[in-house]
Amino acid sequence: MSTFRSIEWKKDKLVLLDQRYLPEKTLYLELKTVDEVAKAIKEMIVRGAPAIGVAAAYGIVLCAQKLSKSHDPTRELQRADDLLRSSRPTAVNLFWALDRMKRIWQGFVGSIDDLKMILEKEAISIEHEDVQMNKQIAKNGAKLVPTGARIIHHCNTGSLATVDYGTALGVIRYAHEIGKKIHVFLDETRPRLQGARLSAWEMRELGIPHTIIVDGASGLVMKRFKIDLVFVGADRIAANGDTANKIGTYNLAIVAKYHNVPFYVVAPTSTIDLKTPTGTDIPIEERSPDEIRRIGDNLVAPKESPVFNPAFDITPAELISGIVTEKGIVYPPFKENLRQLFEKTPLLKEVTQNG
Numbered sequence: 001m002s003t004f005r006s007i008e009w010k011k012d013k014l015v016l017l018d019q020r021y022l023p024e025k026t027l028y029l030e031l032k033t034v035d036e037v038a039k040a041i042k043e044m045i046v047r048g049a050p051a052i053g054v055a056a057a058y059g060i061v062l063c064a065q066k067l068s069k070s071h072d073p074t075r076e077l078q079r080a081d082d083l084l085r086s087s088r089p090t091a092v093n094l095f096w097a098l099d100r101m102k103r104i105w106q107g108f109v110g111s112i113d114d115l116k117m118i119l120e121k122e123a124i125s126i127e128h129e130d131v132q133m134n135k136q137i138a139k140n141g142a143k144l145v146p147t148g149a150r151i152i153h154h155c156n157t158g159s160l161a162t163v164d165y166g167t168a169l170g171v172i173r174y175a176h177e178i179g180k181k182i183h184v185f186l187d188e189t190r191p192r193l194q195g196a197r198l199s200a201w202e203m204r205e206l207g208i209p210h211t212i213i214v215d216g217a218s219g220l221v222m223k224r225f226k227i228d229l230v231f232v233g234a235d236r237i238a239a240n241g242d243t244a245n246k247i248g249t250y251n252l253a254i255v256a257k258y259h260n261v262p263f264y265v266v267a268p269t270s271t272i273d274l275k276t277p278t279g280t281d282i283p284i285e286e287r288s289p290d291e292i293r294r295i296g297d298n299l300v301a302p303k304e305s306p307v308f309n310p311a312f313d314i315t316p317a318e319l320i321s322g323i324v325t326e327k328g329i330v331y332p333p334f335k336e337n338l339r340q341l342f343e344k345t346p347l348l349k350e351v352t353q354n355g
């Protein structure tokens, strides 16, 4: 377990570590309504695909907890569901978690108290499964890491982006814990600096040797130091393996290809979206121009200059060496192999059996 929790459920409130202020301040917020949860997702108080999914599930629970006999539960829960779905469009984990919650409340027959209890139970399961999955992903991914490996990582995919342990950073963490003597180069990840602010903070907490680099330095770093691997997370993996992840991932994948460095995407199966055929079908969130024009309170670009600020990009499947999941590592051809992954044993059985 980490020394902090990005997200914690406390019976009638959701406690979030406010990621906007790290590493300067460790500030926790208590949320009591679904509107507050939707706002927290939009404003990236909570962020990272798996953490967003868990927060949304608890958003539904908070809405349910406020239901009384005078309410129409379906109408209220539908409003909450719509609100949460509109918070951030790219990470499929958000929709995956809301679909799981919806399967319960839609057409529910029983008392409001039973509905509240069952919804809370489901959200808690989603939260706990996330940690289990990440630990299994870490074990699977660590097999790819040679002793003494130098690794490049983009954005933040650690405990902050999940409930605990992390995905790509979870693999890095586990490789460190089992004594592989790794060193990780962290892309700072413009414009919101998740790499410099959040991943570096986590690596320091865990005592993992690391160096922060600007996003544009990966080419030089690959040329000058022998880089063994790139590990990145994902917000959505299309049926053909094309992967949406933090802006800059695509550039990193191209640079890795040029330098013959294996490029791995690390994600739970809840990030794989077989209903989305290719990367071009993935909606890409565009965020405020001020994220680029300003750093903190400082203006770093003319405030009249036009800005294009996509939060994510798509890495084409052909640049990806493999996709590490809790069910194992998927290699090309992704279209066939991703589909097969879902035809195997249900996820939780496998995770439990493997400890």
Ligand code: MRU
Binding pocket: 047, 048, 049, 050, 091, 154, 155, 156, 157, 158, 161, 162, 166, 167, 168, 194, 232, 233, 234, 235, 245, 246, 247, 311
């Ligand atoms: O905009 P963010 O910070 O939510 O983007 C996060 C990423 O792109 C992560 O790589 C992804 O969500 C995977 S987190 C385990």
